[in-house]
Amino acid sequence: MPEAKLHDGSTIEIEVHGAGPTVLLPVNPRPAEGSKADEMRKWGMDPALGRSLVEGLGDAFQVAAFDYEGHLMATPKADTLTPDTIMADLLAVADAVGADRFAYYGYSWLALSGLQLAIRTDRLSALVMGGFPPLGGPYDGMLKVTAATHELAAAAAHAPQDRQEPAEQPGDGQTPDEYDWDTAEVTISEPQARQFVTLYEALRGFDDRSVQALISCPRLCFVGSADEISYGERWGGVHVSLAGPIINRRAELEALGWDVHVLDGLDHTQAMQPTHVLPVLRPWLLSQIGR
Numbered sequence: 047m048p049e050a051k052l053h054d055g056s057t058i059e060i061e062v063h064g065a066g067p068t069v070l071l072p073v074n075p076r077p078a079e080g081s082k083a084d085e086m087r088k089w090g091m092d093p094a095l096g097r098s099l100v101e102g103l104g105d106a107f108q109v110a111a112f113d114y115e116g117h118l119m120a121t122p123k124a125d126t127l128t129p130d131t132i133m134a135d136l137l138a139v140a141d142a143v144g145a146d147r148f149a150y151y152g153y154s155w156l157a158l159s160g161l162q163l164a165i166r167t168d169r170l171s172a173l174v175m176g177g178f179p180p181l182g183g184p185y186d187g188m189l190k191v192t193a194a195t196h197e198l199a200a201a202a203a204h205a206p207q208d209r210q211e212p213a214e215q216p217g218d219g220q221t222p223d224e225y226d227w228d229t230a231e232v233t234i235s236e237p238q239a240r241q242f243v244t245l246y247e248a249l250r251g252f253d254d255r256s257v258q259a260l261i262s263c264p265r266l267c268f269v270g271s272a273d274e275i276s277y278g279e280r281w282g283g284v285h286v287s288l289a290g291p292i293i294n295r296r297a298e299l300e301a302l303g304w305d306v307h308v309l310d311g312l313d314h315t316q317a318m319q320p321t322h323v324l325p326v327l328r329p330w331l332l333s334q335i336g337r
Contacts, residue, residue, distance in 0.1 A: 047059050047060065047061060047062075048060045048062060048110075048142045048143055049142060050112070050135070050138040050139040050141070050142040051138060052117075052134075052135045052138060053123075053126065053131040053134045053135055053138075054121070054123055054126055054131075056117070056121045058112050058113070058114065058117045058135075058139070059112065059113075060110050060111070060112045060139055060142055060143060061075040061100070061110070061111045061112070062108060062109070062110050062111075062143055063075075063100050063101075063104040063108070063109045063111070064103070064104035064105060064106070064107055064108050064109050065107075065108050066106055066107045066108050066336075066337060067107055067108065067147075067148075067149065067171065067335045067336070067337060068107065068108045068109075068110060068140070068143065068145035068147070068148040068149065069103055069107045069108070069109050069110070069148065069149045069150070069151065069331065070110050070112075070136065070139060070140060070145075070148050070149070070150045070151075071096070071099055071100065071103075071109055071110065071111045071112075071151055072111075072112060072113075072114040072115065072136075072152055072156045072159075073095065073096030073099055073100075073111055073112075073113065074095075074096040074111075074113035074115075074116050075096045075097055075100050075111035075112075075113070076096070076097070076113075077093050077094035077096075077097050078093040078094070079093070089315065090315060090316060090319070091315060091319065092319050092320055092321070095318070095319065095320060096111055096113070098320035098324075099111075099151075099320050099323065099324065099327075102320060102324040102327075102328060103324075103327070103328060103331070106328070106331075106332060106336055107149075107331065107335075107336075108143070108145075110139060110140075110143045110145070110148075112139055114135070114156065115156065118238075118241060119234070119238055122235070122237035122238045122240070122241045123241045123244075124236075124237040124238075124240040124241045124244065125240070125241075125244055126241075126244070127241040127242070127244050127245045128244065128245060128248040129159075129162035129166070129245075129248055129249065130166070132159045132162060132163070132245075133162060133163050133166045133167065136150070136159070136163050137163075137167065137169070140169065146169065147169050147170070147171045148169065148170065148171060149170065149171050149172035149173070149174070149331060149334075149335055150163060150164075150170060150172070150173055150174070151174040151176070151327060152174075152175065152176070153176040153177045153178075153318045153323075154176070154177045154178055154314070154318070155178065155188075155242070155245075157174075157175035157176050157177055157178035157267075158175075158178045158183065158249075160173050160174070160175055161173070161175060161178075161180055161254070161257075161261075164260070164261045164262075164263065164265070165257045165260040165261060168262055170262075170263040171263055171264075171334075171335045172263050172264045172265070172266075172331060172334045172335050173261065173263055173264070173265045173266070174265075174266045174267075174268075174327060174330070174331070175265070175266070175267040175268075176267070176268050176269070176317065176318060176323065176327075177268075177269055177270070177273060177288055177314055177317055177318055178269075178288060179254075179267065179269070179288060179290075179291035179292045179295075180254060180258075180265070180267050180292075180299060180304060181254055181255060181258075181291055181292075181295050181298065181299055181302075182254070182290075182291030182294075182295060183252075183254050183291065184286045184287060184288065184291075185246060185249045185250070185252055186250075187282070187284040187285070187286045188246050188286065189243070189246035189247065189249075189250060190282035190283075190284050191277055191281055191282045191284060191286065192239065192242040192243045192245075192246050193243055193246075193282065194277075194280065194281045194282040195232060195234075195239050195242075195281065196236065196239040196240050196242075196243045198232040198239075198280065199232045199234055199235060199236045199238070199239040199240075200236045200239075202232055203235065203236045258302045258303075261303070264303075264305075264334040264335075265303060265304050265305070266304065266305040266306075266307065266326075266327075266330050267292060267299065267304055267305075267306055267307075268306070268307035268308070268309060268317070268323075268326050269288055269289045269292045269293075269307075269308060269309065269317060270289060270308075270309045270311070270312030270313050270314065270316055270317030270322075271289050271293065271308050271309065271310050271311055271312065272289065272311055272312060272313045272316075273287075273288040273289040273312070273313055273314045273317060274286075274287050274288070274289055274290065274313075275288070275314060288314065289308070292306060292308065293308060296308075305330065307326050309322055309326075
């Protein structure tokens, strides 16, 4: 199994499946099992999300799957996770599988990472962004959310251990609609949270309109039409609109060379599931880089 050396000297494993043009997928190719899988199903998530994407593309492409987010949670880059270091990490993965040119698909902040990659390298053969707008991205809002999350994580880390209670987990006898996110406890560590503050601090003032001319490859964005997230005061008190910028600026995006797909009625979690992603992703990739 190939490994890539990342910007901080750590290594990440890569699973390679299939043959053909290379597609980089920053997903966990190993399905969740047991109670974790059961919990994911309760929330409408595919426990084998990464594996399903790999299998859905592996007959037509060489798919390089690597759990970048999982790696970051296991080995946080608290002070070094920036657009430049993410680019270096993604290119290291491409190098490790011998791909001079490659397509990239990312969802949510990993879609944002794909945009940052596309404006820094000419090695991309295609770019697909899911669940994050290429224009009008909510960078300021996400900085507030991540900063608030970091404050809560730091406070939890310094709380007396004998006064800490187990955090309530989504799904403990509740449905997703019933779960009260405003009272949810932070379950990530201070370094895990701080790395995303570092990322959004580096993107402070980023003008995604001005960089569009730097993208030279075919590009697709998609989003669920209900992808709107309102955070309570504990989480920064902001509304993060991921669908709005794509829906409202669709004509502008298309004029700039983007293919746009809106998944009717789906929220952020629903729109990332393979049953919705593959019918959009696979035919588009085949039309652009299939051989």
